[in-house]
Amino acid sequence: MKRILSGMQPTSHLHLGNYLGALKNWVKLQDEGAECLYMVADLHAVTVTHDPEQMAQATREIAAAFIAGGVNPYNSALFVQSAVPGHSQLMWLLSTMAQMGKLERMTQFKDKAGKDSERAGLGLFAYPVLMAADILLYKATHVPVGEDQKQHLELSREIASTFNTRYKTEHFPPPEPYIMGTATRVMSLKDGNQKMSKSAESDLSRINLTDDADTIAKKIRKAKTDADPLPDNVKALEGRTEALNLVTIYAALADKSREKVLKQFAGKGFGDFKPALADLAVSKLAPITGRMNELMADPAEIDRILAKGSERARTVSAPVLQETMDIMGFWKSG
Numbered sequence: 369m370k371r372i373l374s375g376m377q378p379t380s381h382l383h384l385g386n387y388l389g390a391l392k393n394w395v396k397l398q399d400e401g402a403e404c405l406y407m408v409a410d411l412h413a414v415t416v417t418h419d420p421e422q423m424a425q426a427t428r429e430i431a432a433a434f435i436a437g438g439v440n441p442y443n444s445a446l447f448v449q450s451a452v453p454g455h456s457q458l459m460w461l462l463s464t465m466a467q468m469g470k471l472e473r474m475t476q477f478k479d480k481a482g483k484d485s486e487r488a489g490l491g492l493f494a495y496p497v498l499m500a501a502d503i504l505l506y507k508a509t510h511v512p513v514g515e516d517q518k519q520h521l522e523l524s525r526e527i528a529s530t531f532n533t534r535y536k537t538e539h540f541p542p543p544e545p546y547i548m549g550t551a552t553r554v555m556s557l558k559d560g561n562q563k564m565s566k567s568a569e570s571d572l573s574r575i576n577l578t579d580d581a582d583t584i585a586k587k588i589r590k591a592k593t594d595a596d597p598l599p600d601n602v603k604a605l606e607g608r609t610e611a612l613n614l615v616t617i618y619a620a621l622a623d624k625s626r627e628k629v630l631k632q633f634a635g636k637g638f639g640d641f642k643p644a645l646a647d648l649a650v651s652k653l654a655p656i657t658g659r660m661n662e663l664m665a666d667p668a669e670i671d672r673i674l675a676k677g678s679e680r681a682r683t684v685s686a687p688v689l690q691e692t693m694d695i696m697g698f699w700k701s702g
């Protein structure tokens with residue numbers, strides 16, 4: 369049986385990219401019967417400057433988004449990373465086998481640290497080791513990954529293998545990437561070469577799961593496009609990154625192929641396509657936003673769900689951490 373581990377950082381509101389690229393597929397995995405552990409990755413969120421008050425709020429909001437998007441907290445474990453101390457503990461142990469040279473080659477660190485990497489925090493540098501700990505703490509067999517996380521998962525596999533070789537054991541199963549056939553990479557509404565992101569400066573660049581219908585319609589109306597009509601095949605969209613992005617979003621929301629969408633809209637300009645996309649986006653997202661708002665109106669209930677999920681995560685992970693420490697020869701009382 370597959371055991372899945374994945375998470376999202378409470379850095380801000382979740383957006384359409386998080387939904388179509390991750391959450392929608394998490395629900396599919398859960399519904400296919402995999403054992404799923406989904407976390408609010410707050411230890412990762414503090415590797416960049418953050419607002420403490422905002423993070424507690426974002427943690428509840430993300431949990432509400434998971435549930436509203438279809439994660440069943442009575443089936444999947446929905447938990448907060450920092451509520452399971454094993455993540456940080458295992459990270460320290462694994463950091464002794466993560467090679468600096470490999471960490472230096474991680475492209476996400478280079479992107480996030482920017483030009484002034486000398487001043488970047490150790491946490492940002494060590495982020496992939498924490499990710500390895502997240503996965504190995506549960507002996508997760510599969511990790512849903514997008515393109516941007518493939519390199520980190522490869523490092524997790526290497527760390528697992530180094531541990532097993534060093535201590536002559538098969539303790540950690542190497543986690544497999546779970547490439548979702550239907551996962552969609554959603555790009556910024558303002559620049560088709562940048563991914564839609566929580567931390568991008570312009571709110572017009574993304575559709576948040578908290579946006580109301582008018583805001584969604586406005587953002588789509590203002591999305592960058594070009595003056596040409598839509599072609600009847602995907603290949604002809606080469607070089608038109610913004611147009612391709614809007615077609616991709618339409619296809620993912622409608623659960624159709626991009627070819628089918630283009631057949632439907634071939635010859636039409638964005639004056640026709642954008643209102644159709646706005647209607648579709650509102651019809652798919654409004655029920656999720658509505659449910660999120662209902663859940664957010666009762667934060668105590670969200671806290672209860674997170675506390676239960678975190679307890680379950682601690683129960684699953686405690687023996688793995690203990691066995692890891694035993695293998696490494698740490699002292700244990702009588």
Ligand code: AQP
Pocket residue numbers: 375376377378379380385386387388389390513514516517552553554555563564565566567568
């Ligand atoms: N634009 C996207 N298209 C498809 N999938 C995406 N994901 C993020 N952006 C897109 C997927 O969402 C999951 C959670 O991501 P995260 O919270 O770890 O943050 P991130 O990957 O760094 O993405 P964000 O939303 O842009 O956050 P910030 O701005 O805080 O860095 C992951 O599975 C990711 O692939």
